[in-house]
Amino acid sequence: MASTLVRLPPEQAARALDHYREAVGARRARVVLGVVLLAGAIVLAGIGGEVDIEKFLANSHRLPAYVWNLTPPLALATLGSDLAEWFWNLDGWLLLLGDTLLIAYLGTLLGAVGAFVLCFAASANLEKRLWLRFAARRLLEFCRTVPELVFALLFVMAFGLGALPGVLALAIHTMGALGKLFAEVVENIDMKPVEGAVATGAGRLTSIRFAVLPQVLSNFASYALLRFEINVRSAAVMGFVGAGGIGTDLMVAIRKFYYTDVSAMLLLIIATVMIIDLATEQLRHRLIGLEQRP
Amino acid sequence: MSPLRRIAVANADALRARHSDLFDGVLARRLTAIAVVVVLAALAALAVWRLDVSLARFGSGLVQIANIVGAMFPPTPGTHLVVFLHALAETLAIAFLGTLIAAAIAFPLGLLAAKNVIPNVFAHFAVRRLLDTVRGVDVLIWALIFINVVGLGPFAGILAIAASDTGSFGKLFSEAIENADRKPVEGVVAAGGSALHAVRYGLVPQVVPVIASQVLYYFESNTRSATIIGIVGAGGIGLHLAEQIRVLEWGQVAFLVLLILVTVAVIDWVSGRLRFAIIGRSTVGAG
Structure with missing residues (x-):
């Protein structure tokens, strides 16, 4: 096959080239402007963040050294006893991890109950009173915008050290986050069953129970499980401010340079988080399957 | 009671017979729901017991929270x-x-x-x-x-x-x-x-x-x-x-x-x- 390249007449080619330059030039100018702005922001942030490249380079060998210190001395010949020494406090740590899971569970449960109560007031299709909807939405927004660790710090001052402030901090944050998601689910329901229930004389509670709940419950459960996953991670660090769980021991180990303890606890936390992720994913897939069957 | 509902209640048995597919699974579904709630509550009870959450502590903490929130007003940057x-x-x-x-x-x-x-x-x-x-x-x-x-x-x-x-x-x-x-x-x-x-x-x-x-x-x-x-x-x-x-x-x-x-x-x-x-x-x- 002979290739046939059609050459444009010179003045037409010149015009096309001009158009091309114009189009590309404008975009290129925008990209250059963006890069300059970004570079300026980096320099400003570098000054604000006290970035010291020299100091970093001088100390950068410490990070690999730190990671190296985290790995315990394991020899193949004495693997069993080495592992036993590495995880010397396995029972205690597992108990703390169990507490961490319970904190996450209780926080998620309380938060989900709170979100459930508030979400109907925050959704536009079920709540016609503007002031109530506005108030419910602002309350949920406040609860999810304040970081849970700030709540934990406050609650530790009010309730004393222990798991209770951690549970409450997680519950409040969960209520804010889930309340918004729940309300969005409720706003997307099919309104016909609600109208049917109202037409047969159902009150507000009855129509929610029989017309709204069957449509939203599986979604609610799925979101709550997702939140539980997130809360397990958060509960693991609640101990940093004294709000229970494995975090307190982990912080002490990091601060006191008990390297092998740090790696042992981190491994346990990562393994727990992965197991929880897998389990909740399975459950959520089943829930979604339930929803599609009818 | 609305008229529609009155008619439905009066004909409950006929409705039940006609839409047996909807009424049959009710008991099983209800039992499942109760079981789920019982498991959730049992886990919550375990958590409350393990984590040493007591109502007394909760109550006194709430009083503290009220005091703290009261002390937060007015918000002020102080001298910082x-x-x-x-x-x-x-x-x-x-x-x-x-x-x-x-x-x-x-x-x-x-x-x-x-x-x-x-x-x-x-x-x-x-x-x-x-x-x-x-x-x-x-x-x-x-x-x-x-x-x-x-x-x-x-x-x-x-x-x-x-x-x-x-x-x-x-x-x-x-x-x-x-x-x-x-x-x-x-x-x-x-x-x-x-x-x-x-x-x-x-x-x-x-x-x-x-x-x-x-x-x-x-x-x-x-x-x-x-x-x-x-x-x-x-x-x-x-x-x-x-x-x-x-x-x-x-x-x-x-x-x-x-x-x-x-x-x-x-x-x-x-x-x-x-x-x-x-x-x-x-x-x-x-x-």
Whole structure:
């Protein structure tokens, strides 16, 4: 096959080239402007963040050294006893991890109950009173915008050290986050069953129970499980401010340079988080399957 | 009772017979629901017992909370306004640089973890597990570790956010790259472009808008993270917040919380606009 390249007449080619330059030039100018702005922001942030490249380079060998210190001395010949020494406090740590899971569970449960109560007031299709909807939405927004660790710090001052402030901090944050998601689910329901229930004389509670709940419950459960996953991670660090769980021991180990303890606890936390992720994913897939069957 | 309902109740038996498929499963469904609730409640009871949550403690704590909230008004910066604003700037700098460094590190890792760029199963499996592990460690734990490495201060915070986001970005970027359309790449190759040309002109224009929008979204969420890593000593406004809480200066605590809320709202708004602009432009370009 002979290739046939059609050459444009010179003045037409010149015009096309001009158009091309114009189009590309404008975009290129925008990209250059963006890069300059970004570079300026980096320099400003570098000054604000006290970035010291020299100091970093001088100390950068410490990070690999730190990671190296985290790995315990394991020899193949004495693997069993080495592992036993590495995880010397396995029972205690597992108990703390169990507490961490319970904190996450209780926080998620309380938060989900709170979100459930508030979400109907925050959704536009079920709540016609503007002031109530506005108030419910602002309350949920406040609860999810304040970081849970700030709540934990406050609650530790009010309730004393222990798991209770951690549970409450997680519950409040969960209520804010889930309340918004729940309300969005409720706003997307099919309104016909609600109208049917109202037409047969159902009150507000009855129509929610029989017309709204069957449509939203599986979604609610799925979101709550997702939140539980997130809360397990958060509960693991609640101990940093004294709000229970494995975090307190982990912080002490990091601060006191008990390297092998740090790696042992981190491994346990990562393994727990992965197991929880897998389990909740399975459950959520089943829930979604339930929803599609009818 | 409405007329419709009265008729329905009167004909309950006939309705039951006609729609037996709807009425039959009721008992089983109800039992399942009760079982689920019982299990949830039992777990909650176990948690309450294990975690030593008592009503008395809860009650006295609530009284304390009421006192604290009362003491929070009016919110006041006290004599620390300049210090607080400086810490706020530091917080934004930590979030910004941390996100940017994470994106810079994660982009090549994302290419390595993408099946359509590196067909080697072991390579992308290894990279993905590494990213999972990095992501499994909370940003606060990274902060504590980096404090040990580079000392107290905002730099440790930047590195902590960079480390924890590298894991998330690597995963997201690799997914974005895997979802890219193959046709532009094939087109560039067919027109005689090299592998590098194919990535630059076939792949990058497709993934950059997606990646930029994800980076902006993480900048938003990192602004929140950066406000709390100061609590463990890694710079930013969290340090002052923790300090003011410990010395019971509730007016200043309220001021700091409000400052954080306003900042987060502003950053959300700005980045939302930017993200919309980026995504909007890419769909216009595609159409």
